[in-house]
Amino acid sequence: MxxxxxxxxxxxxxxxxxxxxxxxxxxxxxxxxxxxxxxxxxxxxxxxxxxxxxxxxxxxxxxxxxxxxxxxxxxxxxxxxxxxxxxxxxxxxxxxxxxxxxxxxxxxxxxxxxxxxxxxxxxxxxxxxxxALIRPFDSGRRNTGVSDSRPSLTKREETVLKLLAEGGSNKDIARQLDISVRTVETHRQNIKQKLNIQTAAGLAKYAIENNLV
Structure with a gap:
């Protein structure tokens, strides 16, 4: 409940x-x-x-x-x-x-x-x-330097971040990607460390601002 x-x-x-x-x-x-x-x-x-x-x-x-x-x-x-x-x-x-x-x-x-x-x-x-969050980045992203300054995530980490930003839980993501929950948790910790972002909301904000969702 x-x-x-x-x-x-x-x-x-x-x-x-x-x-x-x-x-x-x-x-x-x-x-x-x-x-x-x-x-x-x-x-x-x-x-x-x-x-x-x-x-x-x-x-x-x-x-x-x-x-x-x-x-x-x-x-x-x-x-x-x-x-x-x-x-x-x-x-x-x-x-x-x-x-x-x-x-x-x-x-x-x-x-x-x-x-x-x-x-x-x-x-x-x-x-x-x-x-509302994405719109400014669609029109002006080339001039912002966002993509150039973005920390380097692997393709799998970008996929996990995208699914996290869309509201997926660790279990949901593990099921969707056919990997273990522990692997998802590892990817999540690596993403947080690379981006220096510790909250789920912060990760979602980053994903939205960088057009990952």
């Missing part, structure tokens, strides 16, 4: 998400908060597995709350659910420790998938959120 804390300042949105998730046999909504400060208090009291967080809220916004949550409770997974597809918003939240970013126009099925992927230790970005 995945324990989820909902955080949004609109009661109608909370009711809608709650209704959407109530029929899922493996998801339990354990609490609802109207701002980031309430989210911190409830997170401490309820120990959710996943915090489904809005960005624009009074008292304490989603960015500040995500930073504080990851500082206090590093094991909690934060999934951003927002109406904003602004690249800077998304990058800031990834850097703050969010494990995924989905826009509020996603289907119920995709939201459930995002929660499951994040809970399993993966990262998840809805298609429009990914597009």
């Amino acid at each position: 995945i324990r989820v804390l909902l955080v949004d300042d609109h009661p109608l949105v909370l009711d809608g998400i709650n209704a959407c998730l109530s029929g899922e046999p493996n998801i339990e909504v354990v609490g609802q908060a109207n701002n980031g400060l309430e989210a911190l208090e409830l997170a401490e009291a309820l120990s959710p597995d996943v915090v489904l967080m809005d960005v624009s809220m009074p008292v304490m916004n989603g960015l500040e709350a995500t930073k504080e949550l990851k500082l206090r409770f590093p094991d909690f997974r934060v999934l951003i659910l927002s109406m904003h597809e602004n690249r800077e918003y998304i990058l800031q939240l990834i850097q703050s420790g969010a494990a995924g970013y989905v826009l509020k126009d996603v289907s119920s099925k995709e939201l459930v998938k995002a929660i499951e992927v994040v809970h399993q230790g993966g990262t998840y970005f809805s298609s429009r959120a990914s597009d």
